[in-house]
Amino acid sequence: MKVNKVFDANVYLNNASKHGLASEITCPNIAALMAEYKALGMVGSVEFFNGFDKMEASIKWTYPDNEAKKACANFLKPVDIMVRSSKAQYDTGGITAETPIVIYMKGYPKQHPGGSYKKGEDTEVESTFHVLYYKEEVDGETIVELDVMNNIYKVDGEDLLVERRQNLGI
Template structure:
């Protein structure tokens, strides 16, 4: 039996490390949009894949630096985020290795909070991003990739929309 644990992460904003500035990140949730289908001769109805619902991600900051604040305040320009983590693997002999987890996220800032300031407490800010690109890699293995604007949807490196893009002349 192998047990895996992920304990920590580092956020990069536009390729710059924010080590020690973020306290939590919520990765995008991928939700399929399903279309109802029913036809004569079918005993019932069914749902078929019809794209994706909008995605978003949030980052809680202990207090980000000025460059991060500027990037997150510009609602007209997407922000490139990279979240790097490490997945520790344990077996009956203890830790057997660590594998990298990397998420690539591109999205437009939706919020830019001023924060709240309290005596003797950390100031925490939370930014929300409307995500238009998301890719997850674990130990160099591409798990999923979605590029909404370019009609790209890959699972395990297989491009599931290549024929559709070709048929549309994209």
Template structure:
């Protein structure tokens, strides 16, 4: 039986680590930052259309962590004045026509600071959750030991698949 080259990846869980310590059972959800590339509109005489061109810039990175309760050991570490290392570790199930073929590790490394300090929202017989807004200055995602993306706002590093997207830019301006 042939699998026709079809391969499906599925990610359903993750465990967060704060400065290397597991937050298993504490975090309910995490919204990882999204790299948004900045483009600028371009038009010129003789061109019948307008286009957008990349500007060698990335918009600010933001994310969220929703905790399922107040955990003092976590809350005391989160401050807008100190960046923290957070890891999201997950497993990618790879499926083909014969079933699950393998599972691959997916790790996202982030350097973040919190933008708020939630104190809780209480309701009758309802669990109180705590949602932290994050600002992120560094992110790196690795699938099965291979770099997917790395971005460091403070060091002008931006790589996709290990290829330095800003090498020429840095050599021209620095």
């Protein structure tokens, strides 16, 4: 039996490391939009893929630096976000390997948080992003890639929308 554990991560904003400035990041869920189909003669209904729901990510900052605050306050320019982590693999003999997990995102900031200040407590602020592009790599393999603006959706390197783009002439 092998056990995988992921304990930590580092956030990059516009290719700059924000090591130690974030306490949590929530990556988006990729959710399919489904269209219902029912017709005479069918004993039920079925659903078929009809695109993707919007994606959202958030970063909880312990307190971001000024460059991050400025980037997250510009609602007209998307930011590049990268999350790097390490997956430790264990078996009965202990740790057997550590391999990278890398998440790439591009998205527009949705809010500029002012924060909440309390005596003797850390101030956390949370930035939220509308995500246009998402790519997940584990152990050097691309698991999934979604580029909403360019109609690209790949799973394990297979472009599942190539025929649709060809049919649309894009």
